[in-house]
Structures are given as structure tokens and as C-alpha cells.
Amino acid sequence: MKPVFSKPKALNDAVMHYCPGCGHGVVHRLVGEALDHFDILDRTVGVAPVGCAVLMYDYFNCDIIEAPHGRPPAVATGMKRSRPDLIIFAYQGDGDLASIGLAEIVHAANRGENVTVIFVNNTVYGMTGGQMAPTTLLGQQTTTSPYGRNLNTDGYPIRMAEMLATLEGTSYVARHAIDTPANILRARKSIFRAFEMQVKDMGFSFVELLTTCPTNWGMSSRESIRRIKEELIPYFPLGVFKEKEVADYI
Amino acid sequence: MYYDVFISGFGGQGILLAGQLLAEAAMEKGLEVTFFPSYGVEMRGGTARCTVILSDEAIGSPIVDSPLCIIAMNQPSLLRYQESLPEGGLFIVNSSLARLEDVQRDDILVRAVPISELAIELGNARLANMVALGAFAQCSGTLAPEEIVAALESVISARNRKLIPLNEKAILEGARYAREMPVFQMHEVEKRDGQTY
Amino acid sequence: MSSGKRILVKGNDAIGMGAIKAGCRFYFGYPITPQNEIPEFMSRELPKIGGEFVQAESELASINMVLGASALGVRSMTSSSSPGISLMQEGLSYMAGQELPAVVINVVRCGPGLGGIAASQGDYFQAVKGGGHGDYHLIVLAPASVQEMYDHTILAFDLADRYRNPAMVLADAILGQMQEPIVEREEEVQEPRKPWALTGAKGRPARHIKSLLLKEGELESHNRLLQEKYREVQKHEIRYNELEVEDAELVVAAFGTSARIARTAVSKARSEGLKVGLFRPVTLFPFPGERLRVLSARVKNFLVVEMNTGQMVEDVRLNVSGDASVFFYGRPGGAIPTPMEVYERIVKHYKEQ
Structure with missing residues (x-):
């Protein structure tokens, strides 16, 4: 019998701990497909964040290290500089990347480190129980913004893809949403492109993915997918913000 | 054998280079040596000072509070450090830039050398550090002036190699002056009252 | 002492020389007085021998770059002075938990706070009692001469690898700034194999380096093993x-x-x-x-x-x-x-x- 659907080789058979309706599983699969596609699984090292995805080493069939909170881009820098033959990717959430690790992501991007960063933005701290993130939308209620995010006291949600695209050091910057099949296919294409950039020594690649967190949003899976389209995408527009044709270093 | 010396002056007088050269020369002679520069937060100007310790045994403290010799390359150094000398200590004073009459101690050995003037006569005021080292070698008896000359090549950067002969001349000139100058007695100094810097 | 030639070297430069002699080819650091000669030395020398120097955006980043390089099995190091070392405590705790070797140089200045740039030994507690969170120890060496700045840097790499633990050279501003004759080591430094390193899962199951241990009893056992290791260090590595x-x-x-x-x-x-x-x-x-x-x-x-x-x-x-x-x-x-x-x-x- 001809198989018509299978798991990527990059993922193992462990049952994921992610909540029903969470976007991490889909993003893991897309990353896994990219590792399969470029046949780089056996020379890839992943850097796990602090947050829900810290346990990603339980799901991927590649070497993985766990980094301190916010520091995956620094850890990835140390790795890529010492073993440029390896493929290094960091996988980070919004608290990890856009709050505590803002300096690390901006400077790794600015140095044009030849690594790939997968940024999962679900507008909330997941693992710690639904606190306000730097990407939490105005008015959004979280456990630390119980009256809704207030621009006077909490400031505005940060658009990381746009910010990083302004840096001369970045080579590929895109944002996609994990809501509809069409958007997931676009995300897949960008994740593939991001790894391709690294394989071709093209420099820093970054893909932001808008995903759901039904548990901490207090929604059903279906409602949370709808929220991506109705609330997130209007504030975090989708697209490829930057794509260098040639590497500008070496 | 144990000997320690402070070299002190303005930033820009080549104080640290002089200390380094002395340390290098002593090392090449086979002595143990420690060179410690004082440093401040400012990048330029201010006071520069270094300590050099020479010994034929392992050196203990790199920090010295009362050295056997002080080379005061300017007036502030003369004022600030003369009290640090032990009884019988050697005070080499750059009499071109420091006033002998401000030496308050009568229990130390003062050697006044017009270091900056000698350097200018040799063609460059920046040779003052070398003149001072020559005088130090002569007065302290720790190293021969020629032993300091021999270390020039290790300390002067390749870019300035052509300046080695001139530096050599300055070291020997400082030594010559110190050898030939009359021994200076403190009681001969006429104190000029009421003058301050 | 070997019969090699004596050269007059500044303490901070001796650390750089020792690191390169020990096979360290990757340095990550951030400027702070009184240790700036170390990153300056490494930025000048490493590119000549195929190494990498990265001036990190902060000490938080430097220690984590070291963490990343170390996890791949290479010898890497960072250096700083007291306030910067405070920022590195998070990374040091992680590396102790993950059993990653690394060499960290602390050219101690005076504190607390921004303090001053003069020499101090005020970081003794921080260095030997943990500094970061959790039950762990660094291996801490205290040089007292420029020769030992060189020797201890090499020794720190050896001990760090032998015990898979971060090692710190606890110097101070005087040792960093003073110059003394040293003799460089002639014999080659042997680096041990690192079968635990992340090198890509080629022909073997994937490897993970982590300190998050959530299964019941797992973290307690891990802590017991760490303590066992520290006892081994105490048994074999005391020097005075x-x-x-x-x-x-x-x-x-x-x-x-x-x-x-x-x-x-x-x-x-x-x-x-x-x-x-x-x-x-x-x-x-x-x-x-x-x-x-x-x-x-x-x-x-x-x-x-x-x-x-x-x-x-x-x-x-x-x-x-x-x-x-x-x-x-x-x-x-x-x-x-x-x-x-x-x-x-x-x-x-x-x-x-």
C-alpha cells in the first residue's frame, strides 16, 4: 500500500504535551518537514527556549539544548561560530524572544548570524499560566492584565518581524499565521526558505508564526483560530518583510 | 638583592615605558621582576606612576608603600611621594620640572638631574624617560646603563626601531650626568619661603 | 619550570596566551575594566589561528555563547570583571546544571555596585559559594602571579573538561595589570574526547543537554550526582x-x-x-x-x-x-x-x- 501521509522523520512518536488546539504541534511539524526536505536532520542542533516549547527535545529526532530564558540567539551564536558546518535553529516564544531576550535576538540578527529563528507568537505567556506578553494585544485580558492591556501603563504590542526587518544584518524575515490550510502552507514555504537560507550560508533568517493558545485565551480551539484572523492579523500583518538575494558577507 | 622604585610623572612623559624597559632589562639580566602600573579611569592626561621591583629571589608583594627609590619627573610627584621614601632612600628629581627647594626631607639622598633639559639638548623632550633611567641605573647601582640599553629592542615597537640609537644615547647621557654631577646636599638648598605652586 | 625563554607579560595577556595554548579557539566577551586586555588580545590573536572572537551585546549573551559553543564540545571561554560576572550567574548555574565545561575569568574589581576599578577580593563568596541559583559549585583557581595567570588558565580548561563543570580563574585588577616574566609551556595540551557533545545525530540517537528535570525524583538524583562529582573534585584537586x-x-x-x-x-x-x-x-x-x-x-x-x-x-x-x-x-x-x-x-x- 502506498502511504499518502506520514510523520516527518525529524519528529518521533512521543505524544506531545501541548494543549488541544495549540499551534506548537503544527509548527513543530513544519520545522520537521524542513529538516527532512533539506536532509539536514543529522547535522542539526536545535535550541529550546524557556516556555511551553522547552520540552521540544522530547519530540525532535535531532540534538537539542535547552537555553536559559531569552538566550537562545546567544546560545545559537556560540554554536554556529564554533561549528559552522552544523545547522542551528532556535525556537522561541513571545516572552522568551520579545521580552527577556530582546537584546539577544536583536544583536544576533544585527550581526547577521547564519542561524534560523522560529518565533511562535501567541500573544501570551503559556507555560507560566497566561500572563501578559510583549505581544499581548491592547485590551486583551491576561492574568496580569485583568482589565485588558492598557497602552498607558503597558505600552503597545511589539511587532518583532517588522523591527528585525529594519536591521541590515537580517537576510530573511517573514510572518505567517497558523490558522487556515492556506496560511499554514505559506508558513511552511517560509520555514523551508529560512532553513534554505542557512544551508546556503545566506545569513540570519527569522519566521514569526501567529498561533493559538486556547487555554490561556479562554477559548475553544475553533474560537481561537477565528481570533487569529479577526484580531491578530489586523495588528500583525502577514508576509515576507525581507528577503536578500545574495549574502552580504563572507 | 632586592630593590624597588616608583617612577612618577605626567601622563605622556613615557613613565610606563620607562618602567617596562627597566623591568625588561632586569629580567634579561636574570632577575625576578614585577612591574605594576597605576591606572585611572581617564584615557589621557593625569598622573602616571609605576612600581618596578627587582630581586634575585621570588618577589612577594607587588604593591610597595615605601620604595627604596623614587624618580619624580615633575613637581606634583615630588610633592606627593617624597614622604614615601624610607630613611636613606634615593630621590631622583627631574630638576627641570620640579623644585628642589620643596624637598622637605633631610634624611634621604637627593639626586637632582635636569632630565627634561638634557632630553631637549639631545633633540627631543620625549627622551626624558630614557635620561631618567640612565640616571637611575647610575645612582642605584642595580643595573649597568648598558644593560638597560640592551633591553631597548624588546620594548620599543618595530615601528619605532629607528629611534633605538637615540634612546640609547639618552640613557647613556643620563648615566653620564649622574656620574659626573656633584653630590647634592640638602642643607645647601636655599628655601624660598612663601612660594607655592 | 621548563627551560623556555622568559618573557615579560601583562597578567591579562598571560590569560589570553594560556587560553590559546589550552586549545581555546572561541572567545565571547563584553568590555569592562580592568580586564579589557583579554578581549583585545583574543580579538587580535584568534583570527590568526582560525578561531572566532565575538564581542557580545552583554555578559548575559557572552556566557550563553560560551554555553552554546561548549555544548558542541569545543573549548571556549569568556572573561569579565565583577559587575559583568554578576550578570553571568544565570548562565553559570545553567552550565553547572547541564554539566557543561567552560572557563570564566574574573579579574575582580571593587564593589558593591559599580564600585571602582581597583583590585579587590570581594567576589570570593560569589565564586566559591555558588553565585547563581541552586546547589552547585564552580571549580575556582586563585593565581598569585602572572605565571600562574597563564598556568591556571590552562589548568582551568583541563579541570573543566575533566569534571564537565565550569571553572573560574579568580584574579584581580593587580594581577591583571601587572607584568612579570613568564615561561610558556612547551608540551602540547591534550583535549579529552567529549562523547556527550552535541554534534548532530549522525548514526546515533539524538542527544539532549538540559537542566529541566520534571520527572518525580529525577532532579534530586541529578543533584546527588552533582554533589558526588564535587566530592571527587575535593578528593583529587585540592592545591595549596x-x-x-x-x-x-x-x-x-x-x-x-x-x-x-x-x-x-x-x-x-x-x-x-x-x-x-x-x-x-x-x-x-x-x-x-x-x-x-x-x-x-x-x-x-x-x-x-x-x-x-x-x-x-x-x-x-x-x-x-x-x-x-x-x-x-x-x-x-x-x-x-x-x-x-x-x-x-x-x-x-x-x-x-
Whole structure:
């Protein structure tokens, strides 16, 4: 019998701990497909964040290290500089990347480190129980913004893809949403492109993915997918913000 | 054998280079040596000072509070450090830039050398550090002036190699002056009252 | 000492030379006085030998770059001074938990806070008692000469690899800035194999390096193993120097620069007929407490000298026998005890016996 659907080789058979309706599983699969596609699984090292995805080493069939909170881009820098033959990717959430690790992501991007960063933005701290993130939308209620995010006291949600695209050091910057099949296919294409950039020594690649967190949003899976389209995408527009044709270093 | 010396002056007088050269020369002679520069937060100007310790045994403290010799390359150094000398200590004073009459101690050995003037006569005021080292070698008896000359090549950067002969001349000139100058007695100094810097 | 040529070297440069001799090809760091000669040296020398120098955006980033490089099995290091080392405590705790080797140089300046740039030994507690969160230890070496700045840097790499643990060279601003003759090591440094390193899962199952251990009992067992390792370190790696302790009636205990200062004071006391010795811990963790205990069976007076308000003195008190007196003399905030001050304390306590 001809198989018509299978798991990527990059993922193992462990049952994921992610909540029903969470976007991490889909993003893991897309990353896994990219590792399969470029046949780089056996020379890839992943850097796990602090947050829900810290346990990603339980799901991927590649070497993985766990980094301190916010520091995956620094850890990835140390790795890529010492073993440029390896493929290094960091996988980070919004608290990890856009709050505590803002300096690390901006400077790794600015140095044009030849690594790939997968940024999962679900507008909330997941693992710690639904606190306000730097990407939490105005008015959004979280456990630390119980009256809704207030621009006077909490400031505005940060658009990381746009910010990083302004840096001369970045080579590929895109944002996609994990809501509809069409958007997931676009995300897949960008994740593939991001790894391709690294394989071709093209420099820093970054893909932001808008995903759901039904548990901490207090929604059903279906409602949370709808929220991506109705609330997130209007504030975090989708697209490829930057794509260098040639590497500008070496 | 144990000997320690402070070299002190303005930033820009080549104080640290002089200390380094002395340390290098002593090392090449086979002595143990420690060179410690004082440093401040400012990048330029201010006071520069270094300590050099020479010994034929392992050196203990790199920090010295009362050295056997002080080379005061300017007036502030003369004022600030003369009290640090032990009884019988050697005070080499750059009499071109420091006033002998401000030496308050009568229990130390003062050697006044017009270091900056000698350097200018040799063609460059920046040779003052070398003149001072020559005088130090002569007065302290720790190293021969020629032993300091021999270390020039290790300390002067390749870019300035052509300046080695001139530096050599300055070291020997400082030594010559110190050898030939009359021994200076403190009681001969006429104190000029009421003058301050 | 080998027969090699003596060269006059600044302490901070000696650290860079030692690191390169030890096979370190990856340096990550952030500027801070009084250790800037180290990143300057590495940025100049590493590119010549196929290494990498990265000026990180902060000490948080430098230590995590070291963490990343170390996880791949290469020798890497960072250096800083006290405030920067405070920022590295998170990374050091992670590396201790993940059992990653690394060398961290602390050219200690005075604190607390921004403090000053003068030399101090105020980071003793931070270095030997943990510093970061959790039950862990760094291996801590305390050089007292420029030669040891070179030698201890090499030794730190060896110990870090042998025990899969971060090792710190605890120097200070005086040791970093002063110049002394050193002899470079001639024989090659052997790097051990690292079968635990992340190298890509080619022909083997994927490997993970982590310190998050959530299964029941897992973290407790991991902690027990770490403690077992520290006991091994204590068993095999204690180093100390002694000077004239055999017949001493008072022993001065000091590390690093303080030990150099104390040495001059001890020599002066000896020359005046006082039976005084010097005990210098070379490793601060593991601390040579057992040797102090043995000494204190006979010597009943100890004078601890530090460039702080009294940190190592606690470890001395913990180890000497109950009837020994432990006196302390220290100067904090960048002030340096002079040999004369130490000598006066020796005389005072010697007479008090």
C-alpha cells in the first residue's frame, strides 16, 4: 500500500504535551518537514527556549539544548561560530524572544548570524499560566492584565518581524499565521526558505508564526483560530518583510 | 638583592615605558621582576606612576608603600611621594620640572638631574624617560646603563626601531650626568619661603 | 619550570596566551575594566589561528555563547570583571546544571555596585559559594602571579573538561595589570574526547543537554550526582602552597594578591625571629580545609588577610580546630593592605598568644 501521509522523520512518536488546539504541534511539524526536505536532520542542533516549547527535545529526532530564558540567539551564536558546518535553529516564544531576550535576538540578527529563528507568537505567556506578553494585544485580558492591556501603563504590542526587518544584518524575515490550510502552507514555504537560507550560508533568517493558545485565551480551539484572523492579523500583518538575494558577507 | 622604585610623572612623559624597559632589562639580566602600573579611569592626561621591583629571589608583594627609590619627573610627584621614601632612600628629581627647594626631607639622598633639559639638548623632550633611567641605573647601582640599553629592542615597537640609537644615547647621557654631577646636599638648598605652586 | 625563554607579560595577556595554548579557539566577551586586555588580545590573536572572537551585546549573551559553543564540545571561554560576572550567574548555574565545561575569568574589581576599578577580593563568596541559583559549585583557581595567570588558565580548561563543570580563574585588577616574566609551556595540551557533545545525530540517537528535570525524583538524583562529582573534585584537586609553616606559631592564610603581600610581611617577621608561616589556598573550591585542620592541631593562631571585609576567613574558621584563634585583617573597596600593615598585625597577634 502506498502511504499518502506520514510523520516527518525529524519528529518521533512521543505524544506531545501541548494543549488541544495549540499551534506548537503544527509548527513543530513544519520545522520537521524542513529538516527532512533539506536532509539536514543529522547535522542539526536545535535550541529550546524557556516556555511551553522547552520540552521540544522530547519530540525532535535531532540534538537539542535547552537555553536559559531569552538566550537562545546567544546560545545559537556560540554554536554556529564554533561549528559552522552544523545547522542551528532556535525556537522561541513571545516572552522568551520579545521580552527577556530582546537584546539577544536583536544583536544576533544585527550581526547577521547564519542561524534560523522560529518565533511562535501567541500573544501570551503559556507555560507560566497566561500572563501578559510583549505581544499581548491592547485590551486583551491576561492574568496580569485583568482589565485588558492598557497602552498607558503597558505600552503597545511589539511587532518583532517588522523591527528585525529594519536591521541590515537580517537576510530573511517573514510572518505567517497558523490558522487556515492556506496560511499554514505559506508558513511552511517560509520555514523551508529560512532553513534554505542557512544551508546556503545566506545569513540570519527569522519566521514569526501567529498561533493559538486556547487555554490561556479562554477559548475553544475553533474560537481561537477565528481570533487569529479577526484580531491578530489586523495588528500583525502577514508576509515576507525581507528577503536578500545574495549574502552580504563572507 | 632586592630593590624597588616608583617612577612618577605626567601622563605622556613615557613613565610606563620607562618602567617596562627597566623591568625588561632586569629580567634579561636574570632577575625576578614585577612591574605594576597605576591606572585611572581617564584615557589621557593625569598622573602616571609605576612600581618596578627587582630581586634575585621570588618577589612577594607587588604593591610597595615605601620604595627604596623614587624618580619624580615633575613637581606634583615630588610633592606627593617624597614622604614615601624610607630613611636613606634615593630621590631622583627631574630638576627641570620640579623644585628642589620643596624637598622637605633631610634624611634621604637627593639626586637632582635636569632630565627634561638634557632630553631637549639631545633633540627631543620625549627622551626624558630614557635620561631618567640612565640616571637611575647610575645612582642605584642595580643595573649597568648598558644593560638597560640592551633591553631597548624588546620594548620599543618595530615601528619605532629607528629611534633605538637615540634612546640609547639618552640613557647613556643620563648615566653620564649622574656620574659626573656633584653630590647634592640638602642643607645647601636655599628655601624660598612663601612660594607655592 | 621548563627551560623556555622568559618573557615579560601583562597578567591579562598571560590569560589570553594560556587560553590559546589550552586549545581555546572561541572567545565571547563584553568590555569592562580592568580586564579589557583579554578581549583585545583574543580579538587580535584568534583570527590568526582560525578561531572566532565575538564581542557580545552583554555578559548575559557572552556566557550563553560560551554555553552554546561548549555544548558542541569545543573549548571556549569568556572573561569579565565583577559587575559583568554578576550578570553571568544565570548562565553559570545553567552550565553547572547541564554539566557543561567552560572557563570564566574574573579579574575582580571593587564593589558593591559599580564600585571602582581597583583590585579587590570581594567576589570570593560569589565564586566559591555558588553565585547563581541552586546547589552547585564552580571549580575556582586563585593565581598569585602572572605565571600562574597563564598556568591556571590552562589548568582551568583541563579541570573543566575533566569534571564537565565550569571553572573560574579568580584574579584581580593587580594581577591583571601587572607584568612579570613568564615561561610558556612547551608540551602540547591534550583535549579529552567529549562523547556527550552535541554534534548532530549522525548514526546515533539524538542527544539532549538540559537542566529541566520534571520527572518525580529525577532532579534530586541529578543533584546527588552533582554533589558526588564535587566530592571527587575535593578528593583529587585540592592545591595549596605553604611557606615556613613547619615550626610556625602563627600562620597567615591568604589567597591571590593578598598572599603575595602577606609573603613579604611573613619574610619580615621571620627575619626578626618570629616563627610565622604562610598558607595559601591555590584552589578556593575545592578549599584546602583538611590541610588547615591538620595544621591547627599544632598551630593555634591564624591571621587571615584579604582584600575584602572577611570572606575566606569563614572557611578558615570552619576548618581549624575549635581551640585555634582566627584573626582577620582586610581592606575593602579597592584599598590594598600593605606589607607593613600585615606585619604589624602579625606582631600584634603573635604577642597575644
